[in-house]
Amino acid sequence: MSYKDGKNERDEFWDLDKLVPKKAKTSHFATRAVMAEHSVPGGEREMGARENNRLTVTSEMYSADPEEYCPGGHSLIKRVKITRRQDKYDFYGNFRQAAIVNFDCRADKCEFVQYYSYMPQYSQLTPSQKSYYFYWRGEVRRGNFIKTDYSYLYLFVYEIINLPDLIPPKDGLALLIRLWREYRRQLPRMDLYFSMWVRDYCLVHRLELPMSELSDFIFDIISASSFKEFYLSYYSSAGELGLVSMLAYLSDYDYRRGKFADGNPAAEGERRERQRAMYRAHMNGAMSEILKGVVGVFDTPAVMGDTAVLRCDAFPNSVCTHTVKCMLEIEYYPIAEATELRRGITAAVRYAENRLRALMGVKSRLSVVGLPDGYKAVLDGYFDALERQERAVRQRECEPEYERQYYAPKEELSSVSADEIEALSWDTTARLVVEVDEPTDGFADKIPESKDDVHPDNSFGLDSECIEFISSVLAGNAPLGIDIGALAERVNEAFADGFGDIIIDFDGESCSVIEDYREDVGNWLKTHR
Amino acid sequence: MAENTQVTVPKRILNTLLSSLAAGVVPRSGAPYIAIGRKDEIASLLDNLDAVAAGGAVTRFLIGRYGSGKSFLIQLIRGYALERGFLCLDADLSPERRLTGGSGAGLATYRELMINMSTKASPEGGALAGVLSRHFAALKTELVTGGYSPDTESFTEELKRRVHITLSKLEGDVGGFDFARVLGEYYAAAIADDADKKSSCLRWIRGEYANKTEAKAALGFTVSTVIDDDNWYNYLKLVASLAVELGYSGTVVFIDECVNLYKIPNRISREANYEKLLSIFNDTLQGKAKYMGVIFGGTPQFLEDERRGLFSYDALKSRLADSRYTSLGYQDLSSPVIRLRTLSSNELLALVKRLAKLSAMRDGGDSAVSDAEAERFVSLALSRAGASELITPREIIRDFLTVLNILRDNEGASFDELISRVGRTAEASEQPEDAANEPRKRIDLFDIDI
Numbered sequence: 012m013s014y015k016d017g018k019n020e021r022d023e024f025w026d027l028d029k030l031v032p033k034k035a036k037t038s039h040f041a042t043r044a045v046m047a048e049h050s051v052p053g054g055e056r057e058m059g060a061r062e063n064n065r066l067t068v069t070s071e072m073y074s075a076d077p078e079e080y081c082p083g084g085h086s087l088i089k090r091v092k093i094t095r096r097q098d099k100y101d102f103y104g105n106f107r108q109a110a111i112v113n114f115d116c117r118a119d120k121c122e123f124v125q126y127y128s129y130m131p132q133y134s135q136l137t138p139s140q141k142s143y144y145f146y147w148r149g150e151v152r153r154g155n156f157i158k159t160d161y162s163y164l165y166l167f168v169y170e171i172i173n174l175p176d177l178i179p180p181k182d183g184l185a186l187l188i189r190l191w192r193e194y195r196r197q198l199p200r201m202d203l204y205f206s207m208w209v210r211d212y213c214l215v216h217r218l219e220l221p222m223s224e225l226s227d228f229i230f231d232i233i234s235a236s237s238f239k240e241f242y243l244s245y246y247s248s249a250g251e252l253g254l255v256s257m258l259a260y261l262s263d264y265d266y267r268r269g270k271f272a273d274g275n276p277a278a279e280g281e282r283r284e285r286q287r288a289m290y291r292a293h294m295n296g297a298m299s300e301i302l303k304g305v306v307g308v309f310d311t312p313a314v315m316g317d318t319a320v321l322r323c324d325a326f327p328n329s330v331c332t333h334t335v336k337c338m339l340e341i342e343y344y345p346i347a348e349a350t351e352l353r354r355g356i357t358a359a360v361r362y363a364e365n366r367l368r369a370l371m372g373v374k375s376r377l378s379v380v381g382l383p384d385g386y387k388a389v390l391d392g393y394f395d396a397l398e399r400q401e402r403a404v405r406q407r408e409c410e411p412e413y414e415r416q417y418y419a420p421k422e423e424l425s426s427v428s429a430d431e432i433e434a435l436s437w438d439t440t441a442r443l444v445v446e447v448d449e450p451t452d453g454f455a456d457k458i459p460e461s462k463d464d465v466h467p468d469n470s471f472g473l474d475s476e477c478i479e480f481i482s483s484v485l486a487g488n489a490p491l492g493i494d495i496g497a498l499a500e501r502v503n504e505a506f507a508d509g510f511g512d513i514i515i516d517f518d519g520e521s522c523s524v525i526e527d528y529r530e531d532v533g534n535w536l537k538t539h540r
Numbered sequence: 541m542a543e544n545t546q547v548t549v550p551k552r553i554l555n556t557l558l559s560s561l562a563a564g565v566v567p568r569s570g571a572p573y574i575a576i577g578r579k580d581e582i583a584s585l586l587d588n589l590d591a592v593a594a595g596g597a598v599t600r601f602l603i604g605r606y607g608s609g610k611s612f613l614i615q616l617i618r619g620y621a622l623e624r625g626f627l628c629l630d631a632d633l634s635p636e637r638r639l640t641g642g643s644g645a646g647l648a649t650y651r652e653l654m655i656n657m658s659t660k661a662s663p664e665g666g667a668l669a670g671v672l673s674r675h676f677a678a679l680k681t682e683l684v685t686g687g688y689s690p691d692t693e694s695f696t697e698e699l700k701r702r703v704h705i706t707l708s709k710l711e712g713d714v715g716g717f718d719f720a721r722v723l724g725e726y727y728a729a730a731i732a733d734d735a736d737k738k739s740s741c742l743r744w745i746r747g748e749y750a751n752k753t754e755a756k757a758a759l760g761f762t763v764s765t766v767i768d769d770d771n772w773y774n775y776l777k778l779v780a781s782l783a784v785e786l787g788y789s790g791t792v793v794f795i796d797e798c799v800n801l802y803k804i805p806n807r808i809s810r811e812a813n814y815e816k817l818l819s820i821f822n823d824t825l826q827g828k829a830k831y832m833g834v835i836f837g838g839t840p841q842f843l844e845d846e847r848r849g850l851f852s853y854d855a856l857k858s859r860l861a862d863s864r865y866t867s868l869g870y871q872d873l874s875s876p877v878i879r880l881r882t883l884s885s886n887e888l889l890a891l892v893k894r895l896a897k898l899s900a901m902r903d904g905g906d907s908a909v910s911d912a913e914a915e916r917f918v919s920l921a922l923s924r925a926g927a928s929e930l931i932t933p934r935e936i937i938r939d940f941l942t943v944l945n946i947l948r949d950n951e952g953a954s955f956d957e958l959i960s961r962v963g964r965t966a967e968a969s970e971q972p973e974d975a976a977n978e979p980r981k982r983i984d985l986f987d988i989d990i
Binding site: 414424433441444501517525 | 550551552553555569571575576577578579582583586603604605608616619623659660661662663666669670671673674676677730840844845879880881882883884885886887889890891893894902912914915916919922936953969
């Protein structure tokens with residue numbers, strides 16, 4: 012090796028960098044990276060395929076008569092076309108024959124025997140491996156998920172895939188889901204393959220994915236999956252974790268790794284623990300409000316923009332006979348490429364964190380760029396309500412002990428109890444209100460036909476002086492030479508006793524009939540003058 | 541008592557009641573018709589009024605959080621007392637109105653009490669002139685009935701004599717001589733039809749003269765004292781004694797917003813007020829006051845704060861604190877302190893249903909909302925964040941009446957749509973204005989300003 016002027020004069024022969032394979036950078040949150048590129052041996056890229064399709068493998072060997080359908084209720088997938096492979100040579104045809112022959116085989120309990128194969132097949136199994144496989148398979152069929160390893164697992168999966176006539180697709184899907192749930196911790200790499208196989212199994216057999224059974228690890232599924240839109244469509248069935256996953260997918264900022272995700276470091280003990288829980292709960296809560304509004308529009312595809320098409324072989328990297336093998340053409344809405352949406356969601360996540368930081372008493376704030384007004388309104392509505400709640404909680408926490416006795420006991424709302432309380436309260440009302448002999452809405456409602464029929468009780472015990480006084484006041488003529496205050500008092504007392512309310516308003520200098528009763532007083536006077 | 545469906549409420553009272561409630565203020569009339577719950581507390585207070593009418597005296601403390609219904613309960617008892625022939629005086633304390641203070645804060649309270657003097661015939665206040673006029677007219681009527689001819693000198697002499705008999709009973713009490721003297725002059729002015737003199741006498745009784753010189757100039761005669769910050773309580777007792785002589789059942793004094801005493805920053809000033817309160821308390825319990833009830837309304841801090849509340853004053857704490865038996869969780873309603881807990885969820889629901897009935901009564905038809913709708917309304921109100929700590933009956937009543945009024949005035953309005961909108965409006969009113977003006981909209985996928 013020689014140097015000239017400080018520069019390395021090696022020729023390209025010695026440059027090994029080009030030979031070292033470079034791993035594509037992946038991020039759980041940046042969804043543009045392609046997790047895996049698959050191709051069918053001998054297949055070719057279709058000319059003119061969209062460059063942004065992540066899996067674009069086709070083969071001229073695929074022929075016509077495809078099946079096409081639109082998945083119902085699948086918000087991100089518009090159309091699926093399945094083209095059965097019409098190949099003369101079935102590369103794994105023997106596998107299916109063997110699977111059929113071995114379908115009912117069982118074995119007694121035996122010790123675990125390791126088995127490793129890149130493409131597991133029956134022909135590769137030793138007698139002890141075969142025994143263990145059949146024993147293990149029998150246990151799994153009974154719901155006992157005993158120890159296994161990748162190759163046994165995949166062998167069983169290949170059976171499920173290749174024997175739709177013996178294992179009905181619905182049962183097959185249930186089995187796949189169960190296997191995935193039970194073994195993914197033990198066999199972490201299965202997420203990658205199962206995410207593809209389960210997806211294709213659902214699409215090929217037109218099955219609805221039971222997302223509720225995958226919800227507790229939806230996040231990992233979406234991270235591992237190469238075609239995330241399939242699983243993201245089901246996010247609403249995956250509860251909170253589905254929302255979190257959708258959020259993680261759409262946001263460039265991972266709030267779970269935020270500085271204060273663990274609570275305010277300045278807080279201690281129970282308070283910090285509470286903040287931690289509050290942080291998680293309310294980041295998810297606030298963002299779910301945003302996502303409900305966003306993803307809701309998936310019902311109206313016109314808003315979604317252009318679709319993209321993904322073409323790929325079904326069940327890649329598996330042993331797949333030609334009776335099952337097919338090509339999938341999936342027309343979908345590539346929300347992964349909606350950059351403006353990602354920008355908005357990222358801004359929303361950061362804004363939500365800022366609101367939470369304010370609640371936790373943290374002064375620092377994240378910068379927020381490009382937050383849509385609609386998102387801001389939703390987040391403000393959510394956090395304002397939360398602030399009120401927190402204020403009430405803090406108020407209660409800071410309250411002295413004696414305040415507790417002034418709170419009503421907590422109880423369930425009950426119309427029956429309320430009716431009882433309301434009925435009993437009339438007794439209280441009765442005790443508080445002076446009873447009048449004949450409760451009437453208007454004291455002149457019983458106008459007698461003639462003055463001879465006037466009952467003395469209807470005059471409320473007032474003499475002629477008072478009646479004349481009422482008449483003068485009603486007419487607006489202030490009587491002279493008498494103490495109008497005293498007269499007003501007498502009249503009001505009499506009406507308060509007999510009718511339940513006063514009728515004269517005396518302000519210290521002048522009198523007037525209360526407006527509400529002017530008509531009634533007029534009618535009453537007609538029969539009492 | 542008639543079946544509740546047959547209970548009718550006088551029109552004006554019903555209108556006033558619902559208008560006050562819709563405006564979020566405590567109604568001065570009609571309160572009994574929405575008295576939900578509080579049965580034991582109300583019974584205890586009514587028993588106190590019976591004791592007052594029998595010549596006793598009582599002091600009670602109504603203690604509850606903001607919005608728990610203290611002021612409402614006060615108005616309730618006040619209305620009952622008026623109906624039963626009591627003289628009622630009420631005042632709300634404030635930074636300017638206390639029980640005592642260097643700048644006449646105590647006298648300000650006394651003046652407020654006198655201005656708000658109410659009777660059955662004058663329930664809105666300003667009854668002082670009416671009370672005296674009524675008595676005067678009653679005396680004249682008695683004389684006429686007794687055979688005296690109104691325009692004769694003997695009529696006048698006899699009238700003066702009877703006034704003197706009534707007022708002389710007051711002369712033995714502290715400040716009673718001047719009090720009786722001024723009242724006597726008032727009646728003399730009434731006989732002589734001298735409106736100016738009458739007015740001057742009323743002003744003295746209301747404590748509106750700053751000093752004796754001013755009083756003498758206005759009254760035309762010498763008085764040995766004027767009502768001031770130090771002696772106003774004595775004259776309150778004289779008013780109570782006078783009320784009985786004039787034929788009233790007794791006098792009930794309501795002093796609300798006592799938290800303003802708790803808020804006095806200066807300790808000496810605050811304790812002077814507590815000292816005054818203690819003297820009122822002792823007077824009523826030791827028989828030095830008769831035919832008088834005093835009801836204070838305040839918050840838990842006002843009572844129980846050990847640094848600044850009544851419990852910071854040992855003499856009051858020993859008289860007002862719970863005994864070790866009541867601390868077991870039982871309530872002793874004969875104790876001077878009545879603790880008002882907030883209304884429970886079902887009590888709030890009962891209140892809402894009552895409002896629906898009253899509203900239907902006013903509008904002359906069936907209730908605009910069903911029981912299920914009322915329940916949904918309350919459930920929505922209580923489900924708001926922080927409701928259990930922050931919601932008050934006032935807010936629920938005001939919101940519910942808003943809904944009822946809208947349903948009445950807008951034929952096409954739907955209850956369910958309204959309650960959700962009312963809920964959002966209530967929350968929006970706590971948000972910054974620009975956010976409140978923006979309608980919540982469905983967010984489109986690319987709802988972004990570029």
